[in-house]
Amino acid sequence: MMQIYKIDANTVQVICCPPEDVNRGDYLLIEDVNSERSLIIQVINSGYVNVPGILEDILRSSSTEKLEGVDLDPLEVKSFVNIIKDAELFTCKIRGALNKGKLSNNVSWIPPRSTSRLRKLPDVDLIKLLENEPQKGLDIGTLKGGGQISININSIDGKLNIITGKKGTGKSHLSKLLLIQLVSRGGICIVFDVNGEYINLGYTKNEGKTSLYDRFIPLTPGNDFKVTPQYAGLGVFLRVMENVLGLPATSAWEFRRIWKELKKQDALTLNNLNSAIRAVSNNYIQDALLRRFESLINTKFFTDDWSVATVLEAEMDKMDKGGALIINLQNINSKFRQIVVEFLLSKLSQLLENWGLKAVFLFAEEAHLYLRETYWNDVVTRMRHLGMFTTFITNQPDSIHKSVYRQADNIFLFNFTNEHDLEIVSRAAMIDVETVNIIARQLPPHHCLMLGKVLNNFPLIVRINSLKEKTMGETRLFFSDLKIKKS
Amino acid sequence: MQVLDFSQKAPYDFIELGNTSLKNTIESSHRLRNIDSPTNYIGNFNRLNEHEFIVNFDEKKLDMIRLVYTDEKTHIFGLDTSSIELGETSNGLLCAVRGTIVWKDKVKYNYTRYGPFIFHVTENNKQFLYNKLRQMYFGASKAAPTPDVWWMPGRIRNILERWLQGQLSQSCEDSVILWDGSLTAWTIDSPVALIDDMLQMARSRGNVVLAFSKKTKFTIFGRRIADLINNRDAPCLLDLDEIIRQQYGNYLCFFGRVYAAKLTPSQFSFRLDVDREIERETGINAVQKLISNDIVVESYPETLRLAHILSRFSASEIIGMQRLIAENFGIRTVFRPNIRQILFGPYGGGLVNNKMIL
Incomplete structure (x- = not known):
């Protein structure tokens, strides 16, 4: 049986005695039967109720560890005491409300502690609330259910x-x-x-x-x-040169000029770009452009061959x-x-x-x-x-x-x-x-x-859900059955 | 000596009478007792009944007995009982009693715990309950005056304690049996014939009964008798029997020889009664066997300490019993307003008639 213990802002504390199969993450419904309203709460933490005397019980049992004995307990009080000791306290968060069966965001009210009924929200009801259309x-x-x-x-x-x-x-x-x-x-x-x-x-x-x-x-x-320079376009080329390879602004201007010139001549190829850069008169700019251009070429990401691009x-x-x-x-x-x-x-x-x-x-x-x-x-x-x-x-x-x-x-x-x-x-x-x-x-x-x-x-x-596809996300292990391929 | 199995015997009348009293509960608005600090009434029966006596004797004349440790192996048995109020009903109260026998063998302590036995005591059934139990366990043929309902838990506990003492007396052999309290008989709780029978049974089987009083109101020279031994070297006994008996033999029936006992070097000492009918030396030897075969901490035997601990009710047990009563016997729990709290609020104090209030 579950009962409301405390409500403080968005947090509801629920006492569950005897314990039920409720875990962190599960949803509960607090039903106020009189007003046909319910609060939807989620269990985010669980622990034991701070039952008076529990410390004494624990200390007593720890001091009696060297003891062996028989309890003649005709009324089976022990089972009731165990229920009390195992009583759980759930800390829950308010996630929504139901008003006459319909989902509502109005959670400004609090359900009555004495008459509210608490129950675990079954998967079926929860999935309905999620407006899940399979x-x-x-x-x-x-x-979990x-x-x-x-x-x-x-x-x-x-x-x-x-x-x-x-x-x-x-x-x-x-x-x-x-x-x-x-x-x-x-x-x-x-x-x-x-x-x-x-x-x-x-x-x-x-x-x-x-x-x-x-x-x-x-x-x-x-x-x-691979991509051709024409397909990549000046914008991409420049962004790569500037942002990835750190090309200075002056050199970028020179590159833009070269690019536009070659494009006008319909001669925009990697080879022509290379030649044009090498022909730049300012040695500093030439060097800056050349080093970066060669880095790009070395990646083999760019090609002039449309058939492989x-x-x-x-x-x-x-x-x-x-x-x-x-x-x-x-x-x-x-x-x-x-x-x-x-x-x-x-x-x-x-x-x-x-x-x-x-x-x-x-x-x-x-x-x-x-x-x-x-x-x-x-x-x-x-x-x-x-x-x-x-x-x-x-x-x-x-x-x-x-x-x-x-x-x-x-x-x-x-x-x-x-x-x-x-x-x-x-x-x-x-x-x-x-x-x-x-x-x-x-x-x-x-x-x-x-x-x-x-x-x-x-x-x-x-x-x-598990996958039937090959995922290859697993780490290769030394101590596994896989064998090295001999050349 | 074979180890005894006490679990084969149970106080069946406690079970039956308790159940009957609960089943017959009618119109049972039930006011729960406070469980913050449960007041367990434990088996120190003489505490409530003894008066303060002043004896004028010269302290130097008191006979101090030095105790020595012995290799002689003996089983030590101890027992204790406890009672608790679980709540009020419109016509009485709900209470529970429990008792434990603890014994030590070579390697470990063993126990058999009896109860809890729950009773619903009302003005209507208290006489029947009390006299039926007395008849069953004391063998009393005459009806005794029944105490107020509020005293009944203690009386029922006392009957359980006497039954357990009787069980030990007739089951053990060549052992030391520890009672909680004294060997003084004079009240309705301690009928002379009953105590005499139990001690005689124990004696006939080679047992020695020792009774430890944690509290006694006997004083000599204006001091607690247990304090007279404080400055002596432990382990030792101080024989107070003659003084006490000469002075009070007319009022009380002393089944035990009264000593002050300091069994370990500590600040605590206790009144110790040893069965009077055995030889004085045999009694002292029994105390020596006790300190040699049992763990003694702060002058108090571990066997008796465990019996006390195991008998005592904890707050969670009280809640468990309250739940049992509600579920199994359908007793409606209704909280009555606490007038004192309403009138005085925080100035009302925590104790009303020696009971904590919610």
Whole structure:
């Protein structure tokens, strides 16, 4: 039986005696039968009720440890005493209300302590409250009671998401799950894959091809992902030279002049650019341009050969039923990564601005490794309005710009134990610090606390579904059965 | 000596009478007792009944007995009981009693705990309850005057204690049996014949009964008798028997030889009664066996301390029993307004008739 003990602002304390199967993260309903109103509360912490005399009992039993004995307890009082000792105190947060069965935001009233009825909200009722429509949703996972959770595609479409948690808790797993489901529903996605984990999503664990095999297009910059200078355009080239390679403004002006001259002559090739730079009379400018230009050439990301060059529009056309470009950033250096990302973000912005692309879902793993400072705000504001909907995936919450937390629509929070990390995540406007601090510490692997619009603003602990696709997110181990290949 | 199994015997009448008293509860608005600091009434029965006596004797004449440790192995048995009020009803009160026997073998302490036994004592049933229990356990054929309802928990506890003492007397052999309290008989709680029978039974089986009083109102030279031994070297006894008996033998029936006992070098000492009918040397030897076979802390035997601890009710046990009564016997719990608290608020004090109030 559960009863209200205290209500203080947004916090409700509930006493449960005898103990029931209620855990942190579960939802309870406080029903005021007389007014047909109910409060929806979520258990964020649980402990024992501070029963008078408990200290005495513990001390007594500890002093009697060397004792063995028999209790002739005809009334079986001990079982009642144990119930009292095990009485639980739940600290809960008010998440919403029901008024005559309809969801309401009016939580300004308090239910009567003496007559209110408390019960655990079953999965079925909870899922109803989430306005979950499975046919429109992305199958994500299950609740503790087994209820299937699918998130409404509209709560992801046009939204900014963060997937965070410590290493090995299942962040990438969730992002792959989201990616696969978006692709299967016709979504166009781009993944910045820093660890090469997504490149085999078209394969099953047994190396067979999945039904979505053709929709995942892995591209490795410098290998099967090259672009021509004409396609990249002056803007991208200059941004790369200035922002990534640190080209001074004067030299940039000279480069712009060279570029425009060659373009006018319809002779914009890497070779011609090289020659033109070498012909610059000012030695300092020539040297500055040449060093940076050679760095670009060495990446092998740029080519004059259109037959091997990638055209994003053409790749997008291949994905008319949905698909994902997996940009494999594994094994390439930091500057090169930034060059690729700079190119892609600029090109995608252009495509979106010109309506060459309707919208795109961007999955950015460990974005701090390749996203320059000025891009953070651009990604969460301008690019979002253009139709680029980003999901950041990181195990270092402090690596994501704080404005992103404020703007985030959904947070998928996996286990964290570090207080500093939790403090950063709790900056998100949608959740109180206490919930994050207590629940996130207790989450087992592959369980995440979903926060935000994704579940109608009801924070929920969800066990993430497993994948049949090959994920490659596992760390290679020395003491494993895998053998080295002899040359 | 074989280790005894006390769990085979139970005070069945306590169970039956307690259940009957609860089942017959009618119109039972139940005022819960305070559980912040439960007042356990423990088995120190003589505390309430003894008066203060002043004896004028020369302290130097008192016989001091030095105790020595012995290798002789003996089983030590101790027992204690406790009672508690659980709440009021419209026509009486709810109470619980519990008792524990503790004994020490070579390596560890063992116990058998009896109860709790819960009673609903009313003006209507108190006479029946009390006399039925006395009849069953004291073998009393005549009805005794029944005390006020408020004294009944203590009286029921006393009957349980006497039953446990009787059990030990007839079950143990060649052992030291520790009682909590004294071996003085004079009240309705301590019928002379009953105490005499129990001691005789114990004696016939080679046992020695020792009774420890944590508190006594006997004084000599204006001092607590236990204090007379404070400046002596432990372990020792101070024989006060002659003084006490000469002075008070006419009023009280002393079944025990009265000593002041200081068993360890500590600030505490106790009144110790040793069965009078055994040889004085045998009695002293029994005390020596006690200090050699039991752990003695602050002059008090561990066996008796554990019996006390195990008998005592904790606050959570009280809540558990209140819940049991509500669930199993359907007793409605109604809080009566506390007039004192309403009238005086924080100036009302915490104690009303020696009971804490909510």
